[in-house]
Amino acid sequence: EDQVTQSPEALRLQEGESSSLNCSYTVSGLRGLFWYRQDPGKGPEFLFTLYSAGEEKEKERLKATLTKKESFLHITAPKPEDSATYLCAVQESGGSYIPTFGRGTSLIVHP
Amino acid sequence: DVKVTQSSRYLVKRTGEKVFLECVQDMDHENMFWYRQDPGLGLRLIYFSYDVKMKEKGDIPEGYSVSREKKERFSLILESASTNQTSMYLCASSLGANNEQFFGPGTRLTVL
Numbered sequence: 001e002d003q004v005t006q007s008p009e010a011l012r013l014q015e016g017e018s019s020s021l022n023c024s025y026t027v028s029g030l031r032g033l034f035w036y037r038q039d040p041g042k043g044p045e046f047l048f049t050l051y052s053a054g055e056e057k058e059k060e061r062l063k064a065t066l067t068k069k070e071s072f073l074h075i076t077a078p079k080p081e082d083s084a085t086y087l088c089a090v091q092e093s094g095g096s097y098i099p100t101f102g103r104g105t106s107l108i109v110h111p
Numbered sequence: 112d113v114k115v116t117q118s119s120r121y122l123v124k125r126t127g128e129k130v131f132l133e134c135v136q137d138m139d140h141e142n143m144f145w146y147r148q149d150p151g152l153g154l155r156l157i158y159f160s161y162d163v164k165m166k167e168k169g170d171i172p173e174g175y176s177v178s179r180e181k182k183e184r185f186s187l188i189l190e191s192a193s194t195n196q197t198s199m200y201l202c203a204s205s206l207g208a209n210n211e212q213f214f215g216p217g218t219r220l221t222v223l
Contacts, residue, residue, distance in 0.1 A: 034211055043115075043201050043214030044154075087154070089212075097208035098144075098169070103153035 003027055004090050006102035013109050016077050021105045023088030024070040031091040033071050034099060035064050038085045047073075047086075078109045114138070115215035117202055123221045130189040132218050134202030142205045143185035144212065145169075145177060147198040154201065160185055161208075192222045 007022045023033070032051050036044035048057040050066040057064045061082060063074045073086055085106045089099035118133035136143065145157040146169075156169030158177040166177050174196060178186045185204075189196055199219050203212040 032209055036214075041217070041219075043203075043217050044212075046211040046213065049211055091209070098156060098159060099212070101154040103151070 003092075003100050004088060004102040006086075006088055006105050008105060009103070010106045011108070013075075013078055013107070015079055015109055015111050018074070018076045018078070020075070021073040021086055021107070022070060023073070023090075023102055025090045026069075027090055027092040027100075029093035031093040031097070032099075033066060033091070034089040035071070035073055036087040036089065038087055038104070040085075044087055075107070078107075080109045080111050083107055083109045115202055115204055115213050117200075117215040117218050119218050120216060121219050121221075123223065124189075124192050125223055126193060128189075128192050128222075130192050130220065130222075132187040132189075132200055132202075132220070134185045134187070134204075134215055135183055136185075136204040136213070137183065138204070138206070138213075139182065140204035140206050140213075141182075142207070143179065144203040144205075145175075145185065145187045146201045146203065147171070147196075148201055148217075149198050157187065192220075194222050196220065197222045 005024050035047040038044040048064040053068045055066050061076050065072050085104045087104045088102045091099045115136045144159040146154045160166045160179045176188045199217050201217045202215040205212045
């Protein structure tokens, strides 16, 4: 069973159609949760780190939130340039500091 | 800005060849990582290093080795390349244990 599950696997939106991506995790304690954006053929690019339930971070049209068992990446009024794969990674407290990555959500925003 | 560079963007090798993938970071980061990324499987950790000359196995180390002789450079070695090692290889670095990772642009390796 995967420790980090992202849903949906793929999402198609119209420009301006807001939505949310989900990252759920099953680690017993959370040290940190990271969101990355990956464009085709490139390496992932860091977006946010969240550490505790209730925390929120924002950047342009993106807002990341965290609860005890999941994180959401909210995309408000997306534009075609927001099209990318969004990856979530979780660090477990008390264990190795190496983050476990989810398989990602592929987002396509149509003009 | 942190910069992580990888020696090649695309590489084509033959089965049985020894392959070297080089990664260099310019921000004095302690930790460096090698991942491979395959469709449907996500990012899988091959090896990581938390200090010069130190290395630890990740989830899929078989068929690979690494070298970290200098802090800024982390090399991935495929001792005898096989077709199932065809993949996108990503290098990353991080300042400390709790910090975000910075990724290189990736090397797309094809083994024929």
